Amino acid sequence: MERDVDVLVLGGGISGLAAAGRLQAAGLKTLVLESAPETGGLSRTVRAGRFSYDLGGHRLYFSKTSAREWTEELLKDSRLLRPKRSSAVFTGGRMLRYPPTFLNGLLYAAPVLFSRGRKAPSAGEPATLKDWLETRLGARVHDRYFRDYTRKVWGLGTDELSPLWAERRIGGGFSVKTLLLELFGGKLSSKENVSRFLYPENGIGELPAALAASSKAEILTGAAAKEIIFSGGRPAAAVFTHFGRTERVNFKALVSAIPLRSLLGLLPPLPGADPAAVRYRALVVLFAALKRKKLSPYHWVYFPDRDAAFSRACELANWSPKLAPDGRLPMTFEFFCDEGDDTWRMSLNELAVLALAAPGTRRLTGEFEPGELAVERLPHAYPLLYAGAERPLAAAKAALGAFPNIFLCGRTGSHAYMDTEECLLDSWAAADRVQNFIRASQA
Ligand SMILES: Cc1cc2nc3c(=O)[nH]c(=O)nc-3n(C[C@H](O)[C@H](O)[C@H](O)COP(=O)(O)OP(=O)(O)OC[C@H]3O[C@@H](n4cnc5c(N)ncnc54)[C@H](O)[C@@H]3O)c2cc1C
Incomplete structure (x- = not known):
């Protein structure tokens, strides 16, 4: 099957969805390809039996009133909670409130x-x-x-x-x-340290769901981009698989909100751009529903010490009562790792043993039942900015910049450490550049 669109958007996380919504609203025929079975990317809320959990607790906080108001309007059919942030650091055997x-x-x-x-x-x-x-x-x-x-x-x-x-x-x-x-x-010196935040009561996944529902762009899930095809010296079409079928879509402009390394892998080798130099830190998120009511007053606790294998634990009932049915205590534990390393390959039970053997959580051992555990592995959770990364990243972006119809956006697409608000702003700005490009090429 072959189709034609004005703009092809790769990636159905919040950045791809935000860009696509704006482009379609501007009258450009826009198609989103999302390789996962559902949209949302890192901002998904995942089901695990009777429970739902974010891929690491996600708060909404804003520095721009216009972005906050836009998001509140988008989520007007959701119940938005406005909790006062409560978080701590467990270090040296002591729980310290943080900030x-x-x-x-x-x-x-x-x-x-x-x-x-x-x-x-x-x-x-x-x-x-x-x-x-x-x-x-x-x-x-x-x-x-x-x-x-x-x-x-x-x-x-x-x-x-x-x-x-x-x-x-x-x-x-x-x-x-x-x-x-x-x-x-x-x-506060950091925007992240805000004292109140917004949180949709059924989890952060309500945000990408609302972005997708409000967008008139066509969104294909289970659709993985495999190759970008050139015509007249510039990208002109993409080949993708969708439910086992290979399809082709021709486009005027390409917006990429997928990992930068993945985009480079879809293109023929570009001079100066080395996909291996674009690196990531992965995350394994363990979910466990414990047989007890409440552990702490905190939304999350950081575990900086080496004797805990995970770095952060979130107590989901404190985020929203909707995430804690049955009086259970659902929690997530975040393990930083590299894709393919020992932690990445650990089974559910091995992760649970590690999570519940740490000094701050040891007393929870035996509190979970098999079947009330789940795991999600995120290979591209964090852009890894190692020393010396500036030069190869700039070279890769310069090589892509040689094609006037390729636009990068968002955290994963731009390989830049962005929060939700920054992803929205960056994606809208990319959508504006796409419109200017298409207008100019039609003039
Ligand atoms: C643990 C954690 C906690 C966070 N907490 C917060 C928070 O509290 N507040 C906040 O504001 N931000 C938070 N963030 C950041 C926030 O999650 C991101 O900024 C945002 O979700 C990034 O969205 P994105 O669309 O740019 O990228 P992604 O969500 O990574 O989307 C990329 C999409 O591309 C798809 N894809 C990949 N390859 C292909 C392909 N070949 N073809 C088609 N599709 C493809 C992927 O499946 C994915 O859906 C957190 C992030 C993490 C990891």
């Missing part, structure tokens, strides 16, 4: 109070995350808060990671002073 209260701020602050950023090791930009952190916060804060947890989250040391991630998530102006203001003055 800190004034009193436990002292515990966090001890290494900070005597710390001082140092001069950059050499002229110019810091080459690694370690340089970036030590320059702003000093070696003591780096060693206490960042060295081990970074290795756990990213699988690499701070000296093997690029400062790009910190620039984006923490911000270039961060210093000992801003950290102390955050600890004691309640002055």
Whole structure:
């Protein structure tokens, strides 16, 4: 089967769906291909028997009122909860509220109070995350808060990671002073530390579901793009499989919201673009419904220490009572790993044993029943910005940029660490560029 569209969108996560909705609304015939059986990507809420769980708890928070209002309007048929964030860090055998209260701020602050950023090791930009952190916060804060947890989250040391991630998530102006203001003055340096957030009562999956329902674009799930075909020196068609059948779609413009490495794999080799240089950190999400009522008041708890194999646990009843039917205690445990490594290949039971053997969760052992466990493995959960990634990433994007009808968008498509709001804004901006391109090519 062969079809023609104005715009082909690859990926039915929130970015692809947001771009497609805007393009179709602008009168461009738009088709979305999503390889998974359902849309939503990382922002799915998955069913496990009587339960539902996010792929790691997803909050909605915004820096732009217009984006928040747009999202509230989109979700007007959902019940949006507005909880006050409640989270903690379990470290050294102690549960500490995070962001800190004034009193436990002292515990966090001890290494900070005597710390001082140092001069950059050499002229110019810091080459690694370690340089970036030590320059702003000093070696003591780096060693206490960042060295081990970074290795756990990213699988690499701070000296093997690029400062790009910190620039984006923490911000270039961060210093000992801003950290102390955050600890004691309640002055937030990071957008993620907002005290209230929005949460659809049936899980974050209500967001992509509403995006898909409101979009007039055609959306094919179970449709994996396999190859991009060129005509006249530029991308002109895609071959994809859909329920075992091979189909072809011709397009004027291509929007990619799939992993950047996957997009490069669909194209003939491009000069200077090395797909292997585009790397990811994977995530395994374990779901367990425990036979008890409540464990803590927290939405989530970070586990930075090495003796816990997972990095974050979410208590779903605290996110929404709808996620906790039957008075059970549904939880998710997030294990950072690399695709194919030992953790990635662990069975459900092995993961559950690991989750419930950690110091902070040991008392839960025996509280779950077989059959009330589930697992999701996400190979492209996080763009991995290793030290030196800047150059090959720029080269890959430059090679793609040589084709005026390819547009990247969103976190996964652009290989940039974006939250939901940033994905929406980035995808709408990409949709605007597509419209300009099509208008200009018709003129
Ligand atoms: C654990 C975790 C917690 C998070 N928490 C928050 C939070 O609290 N708040 C927040 O704002 N953000 C959060 N985020 C970020 C948020 O999930 C992402 O920003 C967002 O979901 C990214 O959407 P996307 O569409 O860009 O990419 P994705 O969701 O990755 O979508 C890409 C899609 O492309 C599809 N695809 C891949 N290959 C192909 C192919 N060949 N053909 C067709 N389709 C293909 C995939 O199946 C996928 O559906 C979190 C992320 C993670 C991993």
